[in-house]
Amino acid sequence: MIMQTGSVSLLFLWLLHVPETRAFASVSPPKITVVAPNLHAKEDPLPSVRHSNNIRPSRRISKRIDNDLKPGAYHDVTEDELYDKTMDLLQNCGELGEMTAGQAHEAGRLLIAWSKRYVPQSGEMSELMLKKLVTEKAAGNEKAKPGVNLFNSCMNAWIKCGKANGYQNALDLLEDLNEYLQTYTKKSWKKQDQVSKCYSTIIAGCCSSKTRSSADIAFELLEKMNIGREVTHYNFVLNIYASHYEHKSVLKIFQRMKELSDAGEKGVTPNRTTFNIVIKALSSSKMECVHKAEEILLEMENAYFDGNKLISPDKISYTSILAAWSRICNKQSVEKAEMYLERMQIMYKDGNKKVKPDTITYNTVLNIVSNSHNNDAGEKCLRILSSMEELHELGDNSVKPNLISYNAVMKAFSNNPQNDGARRSLMMLKKLENDEVLQPDIISYNSCLNAFAKARDPISAQLLVERMEIMYSNGSRVKPDTYTYNTLISAWAFCGQKYGAVIAETIFDRMETSQIRLDTTTFNTLLSAWGLQNDPERATDILRHMFAVKKSGQYDVRPTSQSFAIVINAWAKSKCPRKAFKAKELLTEMKNRSKLNKKLRPNTHIHATVLNACAFSFGTEEVKREALSIAIETFRECKHRNDVVYGTFIKACNNLIVNDDARRIEMIETAFVQCRQKGLVSDFVLHELFSSLSLYEKLCGSQDLLSVQEIPKNWCCNLTK
Numbered sequence: 001m002i003m004q005t006g007s008v009s010l011l012f013l014w015l016l017h018v019p020e021t022r023a024f025a026s027v028s029p030p031k032i033t034v035v036a037p038n039l040h041a042k043e044d045p046l047p048s049v050r051h052s053n054n055i056r057p058s059r060r061i062s063k064r065i066d067n068d069l070k071p072g073a074y075h076d077v078t079e080d081e082l083y084d085k086t087m088d089l090l091q092n093c094g095e096l097g098e099m100t101a102g103q104a105h106e107a108g109r110l111l112i113a114w115s116k117r118y119v120p121q122s123g124e125m126s127e128l129m130l131k132k133l134v135t136e137k138a139a140g141n142e143k144a145k146p147g148v149n150l151f152n153s154c155m156n157a158w159i160k161c162g163k164a165n166g167y168q169n170a171l172d173l174l175e176d177l178n179e180y181l182q183t184y185t186k187k188s189w190k191k192q193d194q195v196s197k198c199y200s201t202i203i204a205g206c207c208s209s210k211t212r213s214s215a216d217i218a219f220e221l222l223e224k225m226n227i228g229r230e231v232t233h234y235n236f237v238l239n240i241y242a243s244h245y246e247h248k249s250v251l252k253i254f255q256r257m258k259e260l261s262d263a264g265e266k267g268v269t270p271n272r273t274t275f276n277i278v279i280k281a282l283s284s285s286k287m288e289c290v291h292k293a294e295e296i297l298l299e300m301e302n303a304y305f306d307g308n309k310l311i312s313p314d315k316i317s318y319t320s321i322l323a324a325w326s327r328i329c330n331k332q333s334v335e336k337a338e339m340y341l342e343r344m345q346i347m348y349k350d351g352n353k354k355v356k357p358d359t360i361t362y363n364t365v366l367n368i369v370s371n372s373h374n375n376d377a378g379e380k381c382l383r384i385l386s387s388m389e390e391l392h393e394l395g396d397n398s399v400k401p402n403l404i405s406y407n408a409v410m411k412a413f414s415n416n417p418q419n420d421g422a423r424r425s426l427m428m429l430k431k432l433e434n435d436e437v438l439q440p441d442i443i444s445y446n447s448c449l450n451a452f453a454k455a456r457d458p459i460s461a462q463l464l465v466e467r468m469e470i471m472y473s474n475g476s477r478v479k480p481d482t483y484t485y486n487t488l489i490s491a492w493a494f495c496g497q498k499y500g501a502v503i504a505e506t507i508f509d510r511m512e513t514s515q516i517r518l519d520t521t522t523f524n525t526l527l528s529a530w531g532l533q534n535d536p537e538r539a540t541d542i543l544r545h546m547f548a549v550k551k552s553g554q555y556d557v558r559p560t561s562q563s564f565a566i567v568i569n570a571w572a573k574s575k576c577p578r579k580a581f582k583a584k585e586l587l588t589e590m591k592n593r594s595k596l597n598k599k600l601r602p603n604t605h606i607h608a609t610v611l612n613a614c615a616f617s618f619g620t621e622e623v624k625r626e627a628l629s630i631a632i633e634t635f636r637e638c639k640h641r642n643d644v645v646y647g648t649f650i651k652a653c654n655n656l657i658v659n660d661d662a663r664r665i666e667m668i669e670t671a672f673v674q675c676r677q678k679g680l681v682s683d684f685v686l687h688e689l690f691s692s693l694s695l696y697e698k699l700c701g702s703q704d705l706l707s708v709q710e711i712p713k714n715w716c717c718n719l720t721k
Helices: 079-092 101-115 122-136 149-160 165-183 189-211 210-226 231-243 248-263 272-283 287-304 315-328 331-349 357-371 379-393 403-414 421-433 442-454 458-473 481-495 501-513 518-534 536-552 560-570 578-592 604-615 619-636 645-657 662-677 683-689 693-700
Strands: 003-005 009-010
Touching: 079 101, 079 122, 079 315, 079 518, 101 149, 122 165, 122 619, 149 165, 149 189, 149 604, 165 189, 165 210, 189 210, 189 231, 231 248, 231 272, 248 272, 272 287, 272 315, 272 536, 272 560, 287 315, 287 331, 287 645, 315 357, 315 619, 331 379, 357 379, 357 403, 379 403, 403 421, 421 442, 421 645, 442 458, 442 481, 458 481, 481 501, 481 518, 501 518, 518 536, 518 560, 536 560, 536 578, 560 578, 578 604, 578 619, 604 645, 619 645, 645 662, 645 683, 662 683, 662 693
Parallel strands: none
Antiparallel strands: 003 009
């Protein structure tokens, strides 16, 4: 609270001595000493009037005139000139309480002039003028009349100055304003509409900060406002929470707006923008939030059909929902996309022009369908594209298909090669090549290339890449990239032909010698090629080369657990007698490397693969004993076992230990009992246990091979579906 003693009041904590500068050294400071709050706890890289005497702005040759501001006092002077005028005024004011009416008016003009300069010093210089007027008022000078508008201008200056936490300084001024009005204004309630503008200024400042904490402050200010709350204020705050994925806070404010509106407060009724922000925020969250967003969209649709145009949906409303289903990409996505597109078309025909589907809308639906991998995805995309082309031919340019549209259709065909997708994708590519306006880009060619790879047609893929290289050498803007060559390597790697891995490595060597960027996918695909060719030794050599390239730093190549898994699996499926030893050797290497790179930590799948290598080991008794020892060690090391680990270990025991060895029964029984206790008994585990019939009868109580449906539920309660 403000304390008055004689003609001088201890008014605000921020009333400081005016800093001594070269132009202001002769001015007598106020005769009161007030401790200023530390508003800049962190080091401020810019000069501050609260901490430094060096507040003079840097020299500027050009004048500061913002096109977005209305011309006002001193709008045509440089910042140096404005600074000089400010210092001259302070120097000529005389002793405290001697400011004339003209000087007070000039101080207000200078304050407003600084507030319109969006420079680092504007907040400090504006507050310097406001402080002078307030100290004069506190000293009993009735000619100094700092009003609410001057406070508001100073707050705006702090917000627009670009300093860190400038809005916090403005927030302190708001508290000072309320104290000032209570002290010097008899009927302060009459000023509430002006004070509301100050609240709006602070709220805008908080929202410009776009931090989670600033949104909390803005919402708290909104709750304190008695009048002047507007829907735009709430929309600002909603936008910040939405950008931070705070869907609970978004729903809370949305509900609060409805409560205020139902209570009769005007100006805060949620509008279309409000609904769209809420829908977008919810659409970016979990599935249950997406369903909530759909409920809100349905509320907008019902409002439209009930005649409420204020919150009728528009393209943004539907696009946010469509984007959510595009991100989720499950079995429902295609149905939802088609449903919402149809609803938009119906509502547009009914008279709502704001929901007219455009090219972006159709492209979003096309992408959802093309990513579904459904067998009829290509046909559906082709029908949607044909509809766009027909509407465009009828004169509707807003739905003109673009390159994204055609690429989505090509992708749909490439994802379903079994339905002649490769040929139809190539036809679409040739259509684009013959188009005078639209020309295929690298995405178009890579989609077609991917179609050939999935159709196991490496020769067509090879010919397409060679054509791309010739076109590029002749001046085409389409240059084959890393994805292009990775797809070609994949086409040869998985074609099922015996020379596929050799050709895949030839392409790899060409990439390396031509300095085409290699990545992790390049290496992993080549590893898979040699793994499928049952050549684990060559795969191991490539894995070593992968680490060498990573160490050189030439390319962004990072061996992953998948890289090791491919090679370990190659050893497990090989005909090498000591494949268990080789697989365990790689597993040990993974563990050692994972100390520096956690992404290389062996997972359950890799442990199961090593166990599989042990289970199918063959050769001398010494080799089998080694494989059994590795299987036992690997089983113990695996901390997160699943049914595959238990089943494969039981298989290893059955295959590597002779029937009359007592250890065989003991280890199998122990493993199965553990598996049963953890609720992980699957059909695979039962099948492997059935190989030891006597033990199977003892543990399962049946001579017949049971299924998961026939065993107690607690035996299989933790199986992953």
